[in-house]
Amino acid sequence: MADQLIIFDTTLRDGEQSPGASMTKDEKLRIARQLERLKVDVIEAGFAASSNGDFEAVQLIAGAIRDSTICCLSRANDRDISRAAEALKGANRGRIHTFIATSALHMEKKLRMSAEQVLEQARLSVRFARNLCADVEFSPEDGYRSDVDFLCRVIEAAIAEGATTINVPDTVGYAVPELYGNFIKTLRERVPNSDKAVWSVHCHNDLGMAVANSLAGVKIGGARQVECTINGLGERAGNCSLEEIVMAVKTRRDYFGLDLNIDTKQILAASRMVSQTTGFVVQPNKAVVGANAFAHASGIHQDGVLKARDTYEIMRAEDVGWSANKIVLGKLSGRNAFKQRLQDLGISLESEADINSAFARFKELADRKSEIFDEDILALVSDESVMHEKEQFGFVSLSQHSETGERPHATVVFTAQGREVRGESDGNGPVDASLKAIESHVRSGAEMVLYSVNAISGSTESQGEVTVRLQNSGRVVNGVGADPDIVVASAKAYLNALNKLQSKADRVAAQG
Numbered sequence: 001m002a003d004q005l006i007i008f009d010t011t012l013r014d015g016e017q018s019p020g021a022s023m024t025k026d027e028k029l030r031i032a033r034q035l036e037r038l039k040v041d042v043i044e045a046g047f048a049a050s051s052n053g054d055f056e057a058v059q060l061i062a063g064a065i066r067d068s069t070i071c072c073l074s075r076a077n078d079r080d081i082s083r084a085a086e087a088l089k090g091a092n093r094g095r096i097h098t099f100i101a102t103s104a105l106h107m108e109k110k111l112r113m114s115a116e117q118v119l120e121q122a123r124l125s126v127r128f129a130r131n132l133c134a135d136v137e138f139s140p141e142d143g144y145r146s147d148v149d150f151l152c153r154v155i156e157a158a159i160a161e162g163a164t165t166i167n168v169p170d171t172v173g174y175a176v177p178e179l180y181g182n183f184i185k186t187l188r189e190r191v192p193n194s195d196k197a198v199w200s201v202h203c204h205n206d207l208g209m210a211v212a213n214s215l216a217g218v219k220i221g222g223a224r225q226v227e228c229t230i231n232g233l234g235e236r237a238g239n240c241s242l243e244e245i246v247m248a249v250k251t252r253r254d255y256f257g258l259d260l261n262i263d264t265k266q267i268l269a270a271s272r273m274v275s276q277t278t279g280f281v282v283q284p285n286k287a288v289v290g291a292n293a294f295a296h297a298s299g300i301h302q303d304g305v306l307k308a309r310d311t312y313e314i315m316r317a318e319d320v321g322w323s324a325n326k327i328v329l330g331k332l333s334g335r336n337a338f339k340q341r342l343q344d345l346g347i348s349l350e351s352e353a354d355i356n357s358a359f360a361r362f363k364e365l366a367d368r369k370s371e372i373f374d375e376d377i378l379a380l381v382s383d384e385s386v387m388h389e390k391e392q393f394g395f396v397s398l399s400q401h402s403e404t405g406e407r408p409h410a411t412v413v414f415t416a417q418g419r420e421v422r423g424e425s426d427g428n429g430p431v432d433a434s435l436k437a438i439e440s441h442v443r444s445g446a447e448m449v450l451y452s453v454n455a456i457s458g459s460t461e462s463q464g465e466v467t468v469r470l471q472n473s474g475r476v477v478n479g480v481g482a483d484p485d486i487v488v489a490s491a492k493a494y495l496n497a498l499n500k501l502q503s504k505a506d507r508v509a510a511q512g
């Protein structure tokens with residue numbers, strides 16, 4: 001029987017540390033539900049001690065998710081660990097993940113602790129965590145740049161105190177595959193009690209090698225857990241990408257010889273959900289989930305694929321959730337067909353009222369757009385869930401006038417705390433005029449640090465998906481909006497970002 005590879009998803013913790021990727025509790029819960037549908041083994045839901053918002057998010061997810069283990073990060077101190085244990089109380093299966101830095105650089109400059117103090121702190125923390133939870137993961141932060149003799153002592157102590165998983169982070173993305181794989185192998189060979197724990201890899205993507213390093217940690221090092229995020233989300237260049245790891249291990253089962261629990265058909269829905277929630281757009285040529293990942297543009301390739309699919313395809317698009325027939329519905333489609341399509345896409349709306357409201361919006365869209373694609377439905381449902389949150393600002397309508405040689409003018413009607421208001425402005429272009437019209441009323445003073453437009457399904461008929469990143473008083477948020485009219489999509493994205501900025505929810509990102 002083949003070994004099992006444990007997939008540990010940290011989109012909601014390490015992924016969320018990316019500037020602008022912070023999510024509300026409800027957004028996190030929605031993503032956690034999708035991760036459960038994806039059959040992720042472990043979901044790292046947050047860092048409870050970092051903020052009340054994170055504590056509540058972990059608590060909410062722990063209470064709602066039954067099938068995946070819910071993990072909470074904590075620094076190696078009693079207060080953090082107690083907060084994690086408390087947040088995990090409602091979990092079916094909970095895990096405390098405690099970490100402390102072990103590289104000379106981090107110990108001296110960041111922690112200002114001696115190696116012996118760090119060793120003792122690691123020992124005491126794992127002991128404390130084990131008294132509160134049977135499943136404890138220990139990470140020596142910046143492990144890959146740590147002295148190997150010292151690291152062996154720390155890991156041995158952590159396992160002796162009851163750590164059930166040992167995770168070896170390449171915190172700064174410095175590793176290269178062969179060296180990282182051998183590093184894990186050496187640790188496993190030299191730590192006397194190494195067989196008492198599951199070994200895990202956690203790689204950052206600063207040199208673009210997070211997936212390759214993780215695979216080497218598995219193949220050469222013998223690790224049996226990979227820590228990763230949807231779309232490779234994460235600070236700087238991100239984390240190891242879940243979809244790439246999963247499809248590499250599955251497609252090259254001949255080489256890796258490992259089994260996975262993952263339901264790969266849920267990958268695309270997870271990718272879309274994370275990108276629409278955070279506003280981090282997926283590049284078209286991204287492996288597995290990029291819009292071009294299965295598109296064959298050259299004549300020779302198209303000809304080959306038509307004759308025999310495996311001439312140029314190593315995976316089937318359907319297996320990761322791309323549907324073979326992408327035109328799904330039109331304005332004559334009924335509620336049942338819509339409901340069925342939601343199910344096929346792995347979307348479960350909470351109540352009949354939610355389905356009715358999404359269906360009404362679908363009909364509205366179908367009146368304006370003749371063919372509705374899967375991507376449209378995913379955008380619509382994501383917009384729908386955004387609208388459910390208690391928002392301060394909501395889009396109502398927009399009109400704008402632009403003509404060659406004239407300065408465009410826009411009027412935007414929107415709700416502000418339940419009251420309908422109207423803003424007017426001119427601007428350099430219709431989008432600029434519309435956002436200035438909103439700002440003329442809101443006066444947020446926020447600085448726009450990113451604006452991007454993406455065609456959801458690839459033609460001028462498709463919906464535009466706009467991401468707006470705003471920065472104000474040290475906080476960075478992303479807003480997203482979708483509409484066949486990109487000026488309207490821009491206004492929706494701007495209002496969505498303002499809602500996030502105004503939200504009182506505590507969104508201090510976890511540090512790790």
Ligand code: KIV
Pocket residue numbers: 014099139140141142167169170171172202204512
């Ligand atoms: O990258 C890192 O070192 C981490 C640890 C907290 C696991 O995210």
Ligand code: ZN
Pocket residue numbers: 014169171202204512
């Ligand atoms: Zn990390």
